[in-house]
Amino acid sequence: MTSHDAQLRARVDDLARAVDLAGDRLDPVVAAQVRDAIGGVRERLALGVDHTVVALAGGTGSGKSSLFNRVSRLDFADVGVKRPTTARVTACSWSGAATALLDWLAVDPERRITRDGELDAEDEAALGGLVLLDLPDHDSIEPAHRDVVDRVLPLVDLLVWVVDPQKYADDALHSGYLQKSTGLEGSMVVALNQIDTVPEARRAALVEDMGRLLEEDGLDGVYVTTVSARTGEGLDELRSLLEQAVARRSVAASRVAGELDRAGALLLEQLPGDVPWTMSTAVEEEVDALADATGLAAVAGQVGAAVRNGYGRPEFSPPQPDAVALSRSRWLARAGRSLRPGWQKALDDAVAPSGKVAEATRSALAKIPLDTRGPSSSRPTRRAAWAALAVGVVAGVLAVLGSLRVLDLGRTLVTVCAIVAAVAVLGAVVAFLVALQVRRTLARRREQQVLASGRGAIERVVQDAMGKPTQALLDTHRQVRELAQSARDKAPAAPLTGALRLPTGPEITGPSTGEGTTTDGAAAPTAP
Known part of the structure; x- marks a missing residue:
């Protein structure tokens, strides 16, 4: 050969x-x-x-x-x-x-x-x-x-x-x-x-x-x-x-x-050569869409409110079917924009149906913990605040009664009671404010955790149900095109x-086909 x-x-x-x-x-x-x-x-x-x-x-x-x-x-x-x-x-x-x-x-x-x-x-x-x-x-x-x-x-x-x-x-x-x-x-x-x-x-x-x-x-x-x-x-x-x-x-x-x-x-x-497709951008857009379809931001806000207020049991609702179907259609339209009909059909077959996408999203979000418990230091802090407030009230009453000479406590004791009352009330107020700030900080953290966990779960669904099948098909498309180009002269x-x-x-310049040019690079005149 x-x-x-x-x-x-x-x-x-x-x-x-x-x-x-x-x-x-x-x-x-x-x-x-x-x-x-x-x-x-x-x-x-x-x-x-x-x-x-x-x-x-x-x-x-x-x-x-x-x-x-x-x-x-x-x-x-x-x-x-x-x-x-x-x-x-x-x-x-x-x-x-x-x-x-x-x-x-x-x-x-x-x-x-x-x-x-x-x-x-x-x-x-x-x-x-x-x-x-x-x-x-x-x-x-x-x-x-x-x-x-x-x-x-x-x-x-x-x-x-x-x-x-x-x-x-x-x-x-x-x-x-x-x-x-x-x-x-x-x-x-x-x-x-x-x-x-x-x-x-x-x-x-x-x-x-x-x-x-x-x-x-x-x-x-x-x-x-x-x-x-x-x-x-x-x-x-x-x-x-x-x-x-x-x-x-x-x-x-x-x-x-x-x-x-x-x-x-x-x-x-x-096999069009230009298949505009950026996986990361496409995934991010559909994660946003599915997050809206599941009310992720609202549920995260409810978790934060429950942590702050100490009551409430938020939960995820099933994704809106129409919104999921729209997300899938938009994905197919973008990914298959430059593909020929046969490849578009293959893409449609490869990407999970909207019903499976919705079910996978619901299942993924159901595994996310919605922790509405308050901070572990909240109860002791409240107890200390109430105790300080009680001491302050008692000391304040004694100071008032002593200053009105209802009780014969002496000037020194009245002064001590007044100071104790002021310090105790101030301590109680500070304790209450600290407890409130701790709850607010924890509420924000829990809200962000739900948002991050929810988006991560939705992103995995988008990747598995739509992203990976699409990328695999586009990779095949690219390989077929490269082979077809290799087969050409x-x-x-x-x-x-x-x-x-x-x-x-x-x-003859081409070793495989015998291509050639004239020695001077120009074509000789056509025969009469």
Whole structure:
């Protein structure tokens, strides 16, 4: 296995892993197309890329069968009246080892011919390894003919569209095939056949107009040449192009790489790169919403009031179902904003239903202790305050009675009683104030504890019910995208441009696909 093969196989494996990892979250049509591409590429790689498969495709009357015979220098393909009656592919191979490849292409054995005659072997040696196909008319009224064309086109390495000067703008060709071939410019050539019917003064304008139509189809830089199967004009140039394609030995690899690139691009359309999502911010917002739905702040306030007042039994109410449902919907909308429908559905399935979120929230909050007990020093402090107040009252009464001489206590004792009364009352007031402040401080602490514990419990619910499943799905989304990007061609092959020159040898910059540029970095002029 060459390094080219190994790299192409690695890209195929990445693409297959991406599709498998995405599973049913991909659009079924897209998934089927990508899987078909993977299967076709693997089959092509299994056959090796030593052969270059070139197909002549075109509409009725384009002369591709005549061109096939002229290129092969054999009178083998059906032409004229007989051609529309068959839906079979005709093949000419410049190799005796192409049987497995032709079997894979489903070419009937009786429609195969090998170009290995000894008499002109030296003249044909430059095309060794070429497999030339003549396809049915793509615009045939017979659906079977079009089915054959549609089946074979994705399998070939180099596609030569043979068009005649009268029908080169045919919509069946452009909308039916060319516009769907973007990304494969490097594996495509357009041959304007029957050029002998066009005055020389109009040929350059014809080539230019064909190039314009190709650009409108999204195919920039496709090589356009002119040829006449009847007179042989341009035939040597076309054969020379095929010889260079065979000599390069990377046309098949380029085609495989192009198929992988297109399949990867198709997959990436299902995987937007920008998925705006900040887990911490999203979790915090939904914790706030669920805290409001459960009345967390109100319950915490009730706990504080119960601690301050010494009575009250606060408790959590079940979360409001509508508020929980709204929170979940908002979460899905934000997390899935940039996702395609299949991924959005997967996200909806992964995130817990609102009923489970509500039940998990209720259960989590039910485990939070709502301690309304006062401070442990509260009762002794109150007792001491009341005792001091009682002493103060008794001493005060004695001082008053003594000062009024109701009791004969003497001046000194009256003074002592007055001082004791004042100190005792002041001590009682201070004790009451201290006890009150202790209760208030404890009430604030208990209120904050309930708030913190409640938010922590709700955050764990949000993380488990919504956050972790969402992050896991987005991680999978990212992995699938990275694999799809890895499967794409990092430097796609340049289109076949220039008079008759394909990149070769050191000019091929991409080791896995045979991409190339001209030595001066510019495209040579298009062949007339």
